[in-house]
Amino acid sequence: MNAASKSKCSILKTRRFSKDSSAAHCWKCGKAARITLRYMNADLCQSHFVKMFESRVKRTVRQYGMLKKGCKVAVALSGGKDSTVMLHMLRKIGKSLPFEMFAITIDEGIAGYRNATLEVAKRECKKLGVPLTVVSFREEFGQTLDLLLKEKGQGKACSFCGVIRRYALNKWARKLGADRLAVGHNSDDVAQTVFMNFMRNEPERLGRFGPLAGAVEDEAFVLRIKPLFTTPERDVAAYAIMKGIGIAFSECPYARAAFRQYVRRMLNDAEEKYPGTKQRVMNAFLAQNALMLDGAKYRVEKRGVAGKVGKCCFCGEPTSGKACNLCVMLGERTDY
Amino acid sequence: MEVLLDGRKRKASGSTVRGIVESLGLSPEETLVKVNGRLASDGTKVCPKDEVKVMRVIFGG
Numbered sequence A: 001m002n003a004a005s006k007s008k009c010s011i012l013k014t015r016r017f018s019k020d021s022s023a024a025h026c027w028k029c030g031k032a033a034r035i036t037l038r039y040m041n042a043d044l045c046q047s048h049f050v051k052m053f054e055s056r057v058k059r060t061v062r063q064y065g066m067l068k069k070g071c072k073v074a075v076a077l078s079g080g081k082d083s084t085v086m087l088h089m090l091r092k093i094g095k096s097l098p099f100e101m102f103a104i105t106i107d108e109g110i111a112g113y114r115n116a117t118l119e120v121a122k123r124e125c126k127k128l129g130v131p132l133t134v135v136s137f138r139e140e141f142g143q144t145l146d147l148l149l150k151e152k153g154q155g156k157a158c159s160f161c162g163v164i165r166r167y168a169l170n171k172w173a174r175k176l177g178a179d180r181l182a183v184g185h186n187s188d189d190v191a192q193t194v195f196m197n198f199m200r201n202e203p204e205r206l207g208r209f210g211p212l213a214g215a216v217e218d219e220a221f222v223l224r225i226k227p228l229f230t231t232p233e234r235d236v237a238a239y240a241i242m243k244g245i246g247i248a249f250s251e252c253p254y255a256r257a258a259f260r261q262y263v264r265r266m267l268n269d270a271e272e273k274y275p276g277t278k279q280r281v282m283n284a285f286l287a288q289n290a291l292m293l294d295g296a297k298y299r300v301e302k303r304g305v306a307g308k309v310g311k312c313c314f315c316g317e318p319t320s321g322k323a324c325n326l327c328v329m330l331g332e333r334t335d336y
Numbered sequence B: 001m002e003v004l005l006d007g008r009k010r011k012a013s014g015s016t017v018r019g020i021v022e023s024l025g026l027s028p029e030e031t032l033v034k035v036n037g038r039l040a041s042d043g044t045k046v047c048p049k050d051e052v053k054v055m056r057v058i059f060g061g
Helices: A003-015 A046-063 A081-093 A114-128 A137-141 A145-152 A154-175 A187-199 A203-208 A233-242 A259-273 A277-302 A325-331 B017-023
Strands: A035-037 A042-044 A072-076 A100-107 A132-136 A180-182 A223-225 B002-005 B008-011 B031-035 B052-056
Touching: A035 A046, A042 A046, A046 A081, A046 A233, A072 A081, A072 A154, A081 A100, A081 A114, A081 A233, A100 A114, A100 A154, A114 A132, A132 A137, A132 A154, A137 A145, A137 A154, A145 A154, A154 A180, A154 A325, A187 A203, A187 A233, A187 A259, A187 A277, A233 B031, A259 A277, B017 B031, B017 B052
Parallel strands: A072 A100, A072 A180, A100 A132, A180 A223, B002 B052
Antiparallel strands: A035 A042, B002 B008, B031 B052
């Protein structure tokens, strides 16, 4: 064995597990490490990290059959790191699997926050040649989220925003002819959602949450795909920085008090003590997904809610009840 | 040593990237660190003359 081989062996033996703080080399090639992935107990250089990141996203897309040749994908693009990186990845995947892609951005009108991410969305779509439709809360529903929350109270900001965004994204994706709606949920989101639904004793909600979202199949609901489903959130940020994708790292002003923030902190504390926790929660969820889907159908039937998709008696949009969540929420309607 | 956090200078201690993040009371799960303009792993050694930028990258919204 020559000196170069001996040196490489020595690097491979010591770099994989970086307990020694002086070890800051890529465990695959020995070059300077640019990121520590604690959930994998490994340091990686930029090149190997980027390769791993892209392979994982492509594998997730392939494994769950998220795309097929000629499909039409609406990308839910907020301009935040997850959706913007997802846009770039879908563009990359599209080079070997041609499909049509366009982006939809929902402008809730949140002062001091949405404008910056909207600029990122517009810039990146222009850079990648992706048509962009901006849907304004004000134009769609007559008021911004800020005004709505002044009226309703800020306590349920994330719930209101979530319902309205899902409604608008589904409606516009369908209107624009999409057969898939790509959303940027990452594996941290998955772990948080699993915990939140258990902590609230709402496990049946998880039946509608998976790499291909939507347990209820109906042409009125555009199939939601989640290419970043198995990707940790921090990895998404690192990829964006390494690839020079200019992201506005900012926080929604309504998110601070949200229950999800509490669960995020709780999970990140656990992750620091027990690296890999969030990935294990995500994997456990995927393993149980089929069982949860069956459970969701059981609970829906037991509670007497119609299991089939109908049309909202007020707006005509798809709903599993008599009225959709949006109409009930915006109008506090009970007369149905 | 002085580092940049959210665009502002802050005092931090520690001889490695991880040490600096922890000295600032931040979660390594929610931060990435650049040393002299490039992302750096936890175990990267830093010295006072290095330009260290700590970025919080995980937010709600």
